[in-house]
Amino acid sequence: MLFLFDIDGTLLRDMPPAHRMALCDAAEQVFAVTVEPRHLGKTAGMTDSAIARRMLMEAGVTAASLSDGLPAFFAAAADAYDRLVPDNLRPYLTPHAVASLEWLRGHQAVLGLVTGNIERIAWRKLAAAGVDGYFSFGAFGDEAELRDELPPRAIARAELITARQFALDEIFVVGDTPADIACGAASHLRTIAVATGPEHSLDDLHTCQPDYIFPDLSGLLGAPLFGQT
Ligand SMILES: [Mg+2]
Numbered sequence: 001m002l003f004l005f006d007i008d009g010t011l012l013r014d015m016p017p018a019h020r021m022a023l024c025d026a027a028e029q030v031f032a033v034t035v036e037p038r039h040l041g042k043t044a045g046m047t048d049s050a051i052a053r054r055m056l057m058e059a060g061v062t063a064a065s066l067s068d069g070l071p072a073f074f075a076a077a078a079d080a081y082d083r084l085v086p087d088n089l090r091p092y093l094t095p096h097a098v099a100s101l102e103w104l105r106g107h108q109a110v111l112g113l114v115t116g117n118i119e120r121i122a123w124r125k126l127a128a129a130g131v132d133g134y135f136s137f138g139a140f141g142d143e144a145e146l147r148d149e150l151p152p153r154a155i156a157r158a159e160l161i162t163a164r165q166f167a168l169d170e171i172f173v174v175g176d177t178p179a180d181i182a183c184g185a186a187s188h189l190r191t192i193a194v195a196t197g198p199e200h201s202l203d204d205l206h207t208c209q210p211d212y213i214f215p216d217l218s219g220l221l222g223a224p225l226f227g228q229t
């Protein structure tokens with residue numbers, strides 16, 4: 001079994017706005033444009049690449065300079081996040097997040113990430129929450145703008161690290177938004193929706209037809225999922 005976890009809204013929620021501030025800080029440093037964190041709009045389910053494109057184009061950055069400056073933007077955002085992130089993000093873990101990671105690891109599940117976060121921000125965020133040790137690989141929002149492109153990258157890394165292959169029905173994408181369900185479905189993976197995010201209720205998520213849907217990650221505990229594969 002391979003479980004690919006989203007981070008924001010799935011493992012962590014309601015965090016102080018360090019991530020948004022870091023993106024705005026990087027926009028100022030690299031592109032000399034001012035964007036207020038509160039003007040970033042809804043970002044749930046988006047990759048940081050997509051968020052960056054939207055915020056920078058709206059601020060008047062041209063497509064050409066955006067492409068040229070994106071690597072510097074990602075590096076500046078990660079540096080800013082290192083400065084801005086609270087030391088302790090444990091209070092922002094979603095209900096049963098640690099218990100479900102612990103349970104899955106105890107049942108020999110392989111755990112990875114499929115997140116829209118810039119990779120360095122993802123690892124820093126998980127470390128501040130004390131859960132980075134559950135994960136050793138993933139696919140990240142600075143690698144692709146389209147979330148659908150992330151699961152195949154994460155699976156390739158899982159297979160490299162474990163030296164085994166995973167059947168499609170052994171792979172689960174876990175997330176809090178329609179974009180998470182869509183990216184899993186695009187790769188013919190099983191999908192698990194959790195209604196722990198800021199924008200999407202159980203009803204919203206039902207309409208995306210995930211394979212499984214739970215109010216929170218306690219749905220993974222003692223997972224009936226394992227009996228059905
Ligand atoms: Mg999310």
